[in-house]
Amino acid sequence: MSFLLPCPNCGPRPVDEFSCAGEVTVRPQGAPSLRELTSYLYFKRNVAGVQREWWCHRLGCEAWFTAERDTRTNEVLSIDVPEPAGPAAPDAPPLPDTPAV
Numbered sequence: 001m002s003f004l005l006p007c008p009n010c011g012p013r014p015v016d017e018f019s020c021a022g023e024v025t026v027r028p029q030g031a032p033s034l035r036e037l038t039s040y041l042y043f044k045r046n047v048a049g050v051q052r053e054w055w056c057h058r059l060g061c062e063a064w065f066t067a068e069r070d071t072r073t074n075e076v077l078s079i080d081v082p083e084p085a086g087p088a089a090p091d092a093p094p095l096p097d098t099p100a101v
């Protein structure tokens with residue numbers, strides 16, 4: 001199935017120009033247990049509905065961004081370019097992980 005995905009730099013483009021790196025996850029903090037690491041690496045939510053995913057405009061500007069996409073209809077609800085990781089503010093929510101490429 002083909003659909004248009006809006007790149008933050010190039011605008012709407014065919015999804016064939018992009019690579020999807022999967023749903024956005026949050027890395028376990030501190031010294032995680034083996035169970036926590038296994039769950040983080042191998043178990044995905046894989047929802048039938050809206051999920052936030054990492055995308056790269058592989059055949060274009062090569063920008064990484066996140067998109068909220070309905071997996072049932074491929075409707076893209078929003079895109080976002082996360083700020084680079086830096087010192088976290090005390091009340092800041094955890095940043096999503098950068099996907100392994």
Ligand SMILES: [Zn+2]
Pocket residue numbers: 007008009010011057060061062063
């Ligand atoms: Zn682009």
